[in-house]
Amino acid sequence: MSEVRISEADLQAYIDGRLAEQRRSAIAAELAKDPELTAQVEAYRAHSDALRAAFLPVLEEPVPVRLLDATRPRRRGSWAIAAALVCTLLGGVAGWAISEAYRPATEARRVEEPLPMRAAVAHAVYSPEVRHPVEVGADQEAHLVAWLSKRLGAPVRAPKLESVGYRLMGGRLLPGESGPVAHFMYQCEKGTRVTLYVRTEAPDHGETAFRYADEGNVRVFYWVDHTFGYALSSADISREQLYKVANAVYQQLNP
Amino acid sequence: MTDRDEVVALIPRLRRYARALVGDPGGADDLVQDTLERALGKFHLWKPGTDLRAWLFAVMHNVYVNQLRRRREMSAFDEETMEIPVRAAQEGALAARDLQRGLERLPADQLEVLLLVVLEDMSYQEVATALGVPIGTVMSRLSRARDKLRVAMEGTPPSTRLQVVK
Numbered sequence: 001m002s003e004v005r006i007s008e009a010d011l012q013a014y015i016d017g018r019l020a021e022q023r024r025s026a027i028a029a030e031l032a033k034d035p036e037l038t039a040q041v042e043a044y045r046a047h048s049d050a051l052r053a054a055f056l057p058v059l060e061e062p063v064p065v066r067l068l069d070a071t072r073p074r075r076r077g078s079w080a081i082a083a084a085l086v087c088t089l090l091g092g093v094a095g096w097a098i099s100e101a102y103r104p105a106t107e108a109r110r111v112e113e114p115l116p117m118r119a120a121v122a123h124a125v126y127s128p129e130v131r132h133p134v135e136v137g138a139d140q141e142a143h144l145v146a147w148l149s150k151r152l153g154a155p156v157r158a159p160k161l162e163s164v165g166y167r168l169m170g171g172r173l174l175p176g177e178s179g180p181v182a183h184f185m186y187q188c189e190k191g192t193r194v195t196l197y198v199r200t201e202a203p204d205h206g207e208t209a210f211r212y213a214d215e216g217n218v219r220v221f222y223w224v225d226h227t228f229g230y231a232l233s234s235a236d237i238s239r240e241q242l243y244k245v246a247n248a249v250y251q252q253l254n255p
Numbered sequence: 256m257t258d259r260d261e262v263v264a265l266i267p268r269l270r271r272y273a274r275a276l277v278g279d280p281g282g283a284d285d286l287v288q289d290t291l292e293r294a295l296g297k298f299h300l301w302k303p304g305t306d307l308r309a310w311l312f313a314v315m316h317n318v319y320v321n322q323l324r325r326r327r328e329m330s331a332f333d334e335e336t337m338e339i340p341v342r343a344a345q346e347g348a349l350a351a352r353d354l355q356r357g358l359e360r361l362p363a364d365q366l367e368v369l370l371l372v373v374l375e376d377m378s379y380q381e382v383a384t385a386l387g388v389p390i391g392t393v394m395s396r397l398s399r400a401r402d403k404l405r406v407a408m409e410g411t412p413p414s415t416r417l418q419v420v421k
Contacts, residue, residue, distance in 0.1 A: 009394040058271040070291035143281040
C-alpha cells in the first residue's frame with residue numbers, strides 16, 4: 001500500500017469537502033487508520049456545523065432601514081435636488097441655509113458660525129419626518145449613545161428632558177463639515193419637536209457662552225464646551241420656552 | 256436586477272458575517288453600514304461582471320481592519336460592545352456560549368478566514384483574494400483557527416499531527 005502524506009492544506013480541504021475524489025478517498029483511507037486524527041477531523045466538522053447553525057438565523061432577519069439607506073447614492077447631485085425640494089417646501093431662510101451649507105466650504109465660513117446654521121438645517125430636514133424621524137430609536141438608547149460616541153470619537157450623552165416636558169425619540173448620525181455629527185430628537189406630548197445637534201470641536205476651541213440665533217423660522221441656542229459644540233433647535237416653540245429646554249440640556253451636559 | 260439590487264440582496268450575508276466577526280448586533284450592523292457606504296463611494300472601482308460578493312467582502316475586510324486599528328487607539332469605548340453576540344444554537348452538544356467564547360478568542364485574521372470558508376463557503380482562492388494574502392497564509396490561518404477553536408471549546412490541546420508522514 002502506498003504511503004500518503006497528509007498536509008495541513010489537505011486536511012483542511014478534506015474537512016471542507018473540497019478535495020477531488022481521488023485525493024479525498026486516499027485521505028479517507030489514511031484517516032481510517034488513525035483514530036486520533038479522525039477525531040480531530042470530526043471535531044472540526046462539528047464546529048463548522050455549529051458555526052453555520054448559530055448564525056443562520058441572521059440571514060432571516062429583516063434588513064435594518066439604515067443599511068438600505070446606506071446603499072443609496074448621496075452624491076452632491078442628489079443632495080442638491082433634495083435641497084431644492086426642501087427650499088420649495090420650507091421657503092425662507094431655512095432653504096437659504098441649506099444651499100449655504102452645501103456650498104463648497106470657503107475660508108471665512110468654517111469656524112464657528114455654521115454651528116447654529118447647520119443645526120437649523122438638520123432640524124428643518126428631519127423634524128418634520130413622520131415615518132423616519134430618527135435612525136435609531138430611544139428604545140435602543142444605550143446602543144444609540146455608544147454608537148454615536150464611537151463615531152464622534154468622544155463620549156456623547158443624550159440628556160434627559162422629561163423635567164421640561166420632552167422625551168427622547170432617538171437620534172441619527174449626520175455628516176458635518178469635517179466629520180460625523182450626532183443628532184438627537186425629542187418630542188413633547190403635543191408632538192412638538194426639538195433637536196440637539198452635537199459635533200466635536202477642535203481641542204483649542206475653548207468654551208463659549210450660551211448664544212442665540214434666528215435661522216429663518218428655526219430658533220437655535222448654541223454653545224461650545226471643550227469637546228463639543230451643541231445646538232438646540234426648534235421651529236415651533238418660543239425663544240423663552242426653548243431657553244428653558246436649552247438650560248436643562250446645558251445643566252446636564254456641563255455640570 | 257440593478258447593481259444596487261444586487262448589493263441589497265447581499266446585505267443579509269454581510270450582516271451574518273459581521274455578526275460572527277464582531278459579536279454584538281449593533282456593532283456588526285455598524286460595520287456593514289460603513290462597508291456599504293465605502294463600497295458606494297468606490298463603486299466605480301468594481302468591475303461589472305466580476306464577483307460582487309467577493310468585492311464587498313474585500314471592502315468589509317478593509318473597513319474592519321481600519322476599525323480595529325482605531326479601536327485600539329480608543330479602547331475606552333470597547334465595553335459597550337459586549338453584549339450577547341451569538342443566539343442560541345438550536346440543539347446539539349455544542350453550547351452557543353462555548354462557541355461564542357471560542358470565536359472571541361481567535362485573532363481577527365484567523366477568525367476572518369474561518370468565517371469566510373465556513374459561513375460564506377468561499378473557495379480558498381476567493382478568501383485569499385478578499386483578504387489580500389497568499390493562499391498559503393489562508394491555509395495556515397484556517398488550520399490555526401480550527402485548532403484554537405477546538406481548544407477553546409473542548410479543552411483539547413492543539414494538534415501536533417499536521418504535516419505527518421505516514
